């Protein structure tokens with residue numbers, strides 16, 4: 001009986017450890033007022049490196065509020081994906097800059 | 106070759122605003138030092154307008170818009186200065202720059218007399234008109250006339266960013282109604 005009670009927490013610990021092992025780093029670039037790739041898939045636990053190659057400040061702002069990253073000119077930043085779902089994001093300063101990030105569980 | 110080019114310019118002029126018609130037909134094909142001067146002047150004008158708006162604007166959207174103008178136009182002008190230095194070009198004053206500056210100082214004086222919501226409306230309406238005018242000039246006159254590839258590319262980036270500003274200003278105009 002007691003063995004079965006232990007197995008659930010142990011399984012959870014293993015599940016939590018599995019994610020970082022497969023975690024990848026994905027680069028998303030903003031250059032000449034264009035976000036590329038315009039659409040990309042990632043998984044929960046992956047890191048996004050946002051690279052701003054422009055002389056303008058940009059933001060990567062999720063429409064659903066999941067993230068809001070500010071990128072000064074010629075700077076980069078990272079964020080770790082915590083939630084699954086398809087996120088549409090844009091630049092608050094230049095709303096014509098739009099892209100989609102698909103986060104798989 | 107010549108007639109085809111003239112026809113294209115004539116068509117472009119017909120499509121653009123009356124203010125541009127005057128400056129585009131008055132000036133012959135501008136040289137690179139003149140183009141650099143016009144582009145830089147156009148940026149300074151919008152920076153000054155944004156600084157005035159930061160002091161006088163009431164609406165949160167208008168204040169945020171002015172901040173965006175300041176940030177982007179300063180970035181473009183910084184880039185323009187770095188480029189003329191690199192190319193060893195001295196920007197050259199010209200009739201188009203002078204006309205733009207005169208028009209802008211008249212506008213600043215006019216807007217200075219307004220306050221509150223009246224100022225907000227007038228500032229943003231002028232931003233729409235001004236970006237339209239500058240974008241028209243970039244598209245039909247400055248970009249096609251630029252000789253240096255780096256200058257041309259900077260103007261193209263400028264056009265892209267100013268088109269975004271125009272849309273943004275149009276959006277704020279609609280919000281203020």
Ligand SMILES: [Cu+2]
Nearest residue numbers: 058091093094
């Ligand atoms: Cu941006």
